[in-house]
Amino acid sequence: LAKTTQPISMDSYEGQEVNITCSHNNIATNDYITWYQQFPSQGPRFIIQGYKTKVTNEVASLFIPADRKSSTLSLPRVSLSDTAVYYCLDTNAGKSTFGDGTTLTVKP
Amino acid sequence: DTAVSQTPKYLVTQMGNDKSIKCEQNLGHDTMYWYKQDSKKFLKIMFSYNNKELIINETVPNRFSPKSPDKAHLNLHINSLELGDSAVYFCASSPGALAGEPLNEQFFGPGTRLTVL
Numbered sequence: 616l617a618k619t620t621q622p623i624s625m626d627s628y629e630g631q632e633v634n635i636t637c638s639h640n641n642i643a644t645n646d647y648i649t650w651y652q653q654f655p656s657q658g659p660r661f662i663i664q665g666y667k668t669k670v671t672n673e674v675a676s677l678f679i680p681a682d683r684k685s686s687t688l689s690l691p692r693v694s695l696s697d698t699a700v701y702y703c704l705d706t707n708a709g710k711s712t713f714g715d716g717t718t719l720t721v722k723p
Numbered sequence: 724d725t726a727v728s729q730t731p732k733y734l735v736t737q738m739g740n741d742k743s744i745k746c747e748q749n750l751g752h753d754t755m756y757w758y759k760q761d762s763k764k765f766l767k768i769m770f771s772y773n774n775k776e777l778i779i780n781e782t783v784p785n786r787f788s789p790k791s792p793d794k795a796h797l798n799l800h801i802n803s804l805e806l807g808d809s810a811v812y813f814c815a816s817s818p819g820a821l822a823g824e825p826l827n828e829q830f831f832g833p834g835t836r837l838t839v840l
Contacts, residue, residue, distance in 0.1 A: 653764075656834070657833060658815070658834055659831050661830075664828070711829075712768070713766040716764055
């Protein structure tokens with residue numbers, strides 16, 4: 616599985632909407648797009664997964680265009696506790712490759 | 724109840740020693756993984772087991788040997804530890820997945836911070 620590309624870091628302020636975009640230049644037909652969140656000193660935690668178009672859950676929304684070469688994780692109204700590293704992955708069955716992650720810092 | 728647990732949480736040892744990290748999941752999952760996260764936070768998969776069978780073995784030195792006594796446990800044994808082995812090691816589990824289907828949500832343990840002196 617190919618490694619994804621995402622910004623190294625982003626800053627935001629409390630209450631803002633944050634969009635983190637990931638490039639999936641080598642995504643395969645059978646791959647799904649998955650996002651994880653990792654807080655310091657903890658293991659990654661699943662946020663959301665999709666194949667194409669839009670997926671929304673209680674935490675975030677995931678936008679995937681028709682060509683699936685990118686994805687955007689949208690976090691509505693972030694708070695200080697959303698400060699974490701966010702990883703996007705191409706996943707298929709038992710295989711996945713984590714990208715380098717985006718460190719999101721939410722400021723008061 | 725902790726879903727995925729690892730022991731120990733911290734492990735400090737000398738170069739050349741042999742050490743083991745244990746992982747247990749009580750989620751009834753079929754698949755378990757070991758990941759290594761280095762100081763730059765890069766997370767790399769090392770091994771994956773499905774129902775006690777090895778299905779992924781990335782380019783990991785053969786000093787690392789996973790052992791799965793049953794599908795709820797996946798232990799990692801490391802021989803002849805080197806300085807470069809210092810990292811945080813995460814165990815994870817997920818329901819079994821078939822080729823062409825999405826990788827089901829992985830549940831990660833709290834990590835084991837290994838420091839080799």
